[in-house]
Amino acid sequence: MQEAGEYTMKMHPMWQGPLVAPGGNRQSPIDIRVRKSVFDPHLKPLTPDYDPRTCSQIWNNGYSFLVEYDDTTDKSTLKGGPLEDNFRLCQFHFHWGESNAWGSEHTVDRRLFPAELHMVHWNSNKYSRFEEAVMEENGLAVIGVFLKIGKRHKGLQKLVDALPAVRHKDSVVEFTRFDPACLLPTNIDDYWTYAGSLTTPPLTEAVTWIIMKQHIEVSHDQLAVFRSLLFTSAEEEVQKSMVNNFRVQQPLRGRTVRSSFT
Numbered sequence: 127m128q129e130a131g132e133y134t135m136k137m138h139p140m141w142q143g144p145l146v147a148p149g150g151n152r153q154s155p156i157d158i159r160v161r162k163s164v165f166d167p168h169l170k171p172l173t174p175d176y177d178p179r180t181c182s183q184i185w186n187n188g189y190s191f192l193v194e195y196d197d198t199t200d201k202s203t204l205k206g207g208p209l210e211d212n213f214r215l216c217q218f219h220f221h222w223g224e225s226n227a228w229g230s231e232h233t234v235d236r237r238l239f240p241a242e243l244h245m246v247h248w249n250s251n252k253y254s255r256f257e258e259a260v261m262e263e264n265g266l267a268v269i270g271v272f273l274k275i276g277k278r279h280k281g282l283q284k285l286v287d288a289l290p291a292v293r294h295k296d297s298v299v300e301f302t303r304f305d306p307a308c309l310l311p312t313n314i315d316d317y318w319t320y321a322g323s324l325t326t327p328p329l330t331e332a333v334t335w336i337i338m339k340q341h342i343e344v345s346h347d348q349l350a351v352f353r354s355l356l357f358t359s360a361e362e363e364v365q366k367s368m369v370n371n372f373r374v375q376q377p378l379r380g381r382t383v384r385s386s387f388t
């Protein structure tokens with residue numbers, strides 16, 4: 127029986143969408159229990175190779191803002207780590223909270239971060255476009271990086287300065303020559319990896335998740351600009367600020383989370 131005032135996921139206003147996709151047994155995000163993760167000595171170093179010239183635009187899709195890359199050739203790629211194939215960068219985006227107390231989708235031993243970066247890649251050895259790969263179990267690889275509040279992130283500022291131009295849902299602005307590698311932590315050799323899903327519809331179980339152990343720092347003011355974005359389009363009467371755009375955590379269902387480090 128619920129105590130008065132005690133929130134469960136179903137009651138809490140932040141509860142969004144299905145708790146578990148019908149029939150899903152590899153849903154994301156999850157809590158990473160560090161002591162339950164299994165060191166895998168066969169995991170290779172991750173080798174991202176990004177060309178800033180493939181950066182094309184920023185788009186407010188009404189859920190987050192996406193920095194999109196031209197993925198018609200193998201110019202910005204990710205290989206190595208747990209991946210057998212070559213994956214092509216198509217976009218990166220973030221999830222964040224209304225306060226610095228929460229906002230990330232994944233957690234580490236229940237620890238929440240104010241925001242989480244997702245760099246989305248699709249398997250260009252096996253598929254010819256993102257839309258195809260997103261339906262296949264080895265179709266996508268997403269790098270997750272936790273954000274903490276601290277010193278100003280120099281590389282992020284160019285992105286922060288462009289956000290007012292995409293304040294409303296469905297707005298797009300040209301955005302070029304941005305090197306996404308500047309958003310990776312200094313150490314990318316230490317990560318957790320597990321088989322999961324997209325965290326927004328279509329929630330397809332297509333993702334090899336690669337979650338960085340080391341976080342990056344952004345300033346309070348930089349993250350505040352994320353919260354100035356809107357879920358709503360310019361025409362809508364009531365404007366809703368884009369915050370808490372994260373999914374509730376999903377059952378592990380017996381999956382093993384591997385670590386690249388001891």
Ligand SMILES: NS(=O)(=O)c1cc(F)ccc1F
Binds near residue numbers: 244246325
């Ligand atoms: N948050 S996510 O990285 O799982 C994701 C990536 C996409 F390309 C599309 C939907 C998603 F939910």
Ligand SMILES: [Zn+2]
Binds near residue numbers: 221
């Ligand atoms: Zn995401």
